[in-house]
């Protein structure tokens with residue numbers, strides 16, 4: 769259920785493009801986890817971050833139904849490109865039609881497989897990114913970050929989603945489930961890493977904006 773605060777915030781952010789609205793609708797109809805969508809406020813923020821940082825190459829870890837990829841691709845310039853990495857191939861039809869409807873299909877390449885393997889392959893090919901969005905398996909966040917540090921250029925941005933994990937990372941006593949433990953490790957690791965600066969935003973389930981120095 770959307771809280772009055774979230775509703776007010778959504779109603780005072782920009783309109784959602786039709787193609788992206790279509791992806792959200794299909795996600796609610798065809799999947800059991802529509803709460804995995806980034807949502808319109810975070811989507812608009814990602815688009816604005818892509819636009820204002822001047823990013824031309826983006827990598828996304830965790831495509832799901834292609835919702836956040838569509839938002840970010842809208843922020844790209846004419847020659848921009850986004851690689852999105854997803855382990856599950858069952859939702860590809862929603863992604864492809866949604867990107868067509870949003871007018872960004874020619875800017876996005878979908879890589880099916882374990883993101884860690886795809887990231888290693890992209891690195892071996894010499895690909896460099898200006899912008900990365902991490903939104904897949906929380907237990908693998910530290911690994912994604914280490915791999916991204918080889919792929920993102922100095923001055924580039926890495927955005928990590930769900931870093932507050934429904935408040936579990938600051939509960940006392942701390943839960944010891946594997947996802948919470950991994951996120952605690954990840955949040956501490958970023959804060960200590962002298963190669964980056966970070967600001968954690970309390971938006972939705974927590975969004976860390978990390979800049980590689």
Ligand SMILES: C[S@@+](CC[C@H](N)C(=O)[O-])C[C@H]1O[C@@H](n2cnc3c(N)ncnc32)[C@H](O)[C@@H]1O
Pocket residue numbers: 804805806807829830831832833834835836837853854855856881882883884903904905908
């Ligand atoms: C939270 S959803 C992504 C939501 C999407 N970014 C959005 O905002 O619409 C996480 C996705 O990560 C995928 N995933 C989990 N582990 C993965 C891995 N190791 N490699 C690639 N994708 C993975 C899941 O299948 C799922 O579709």
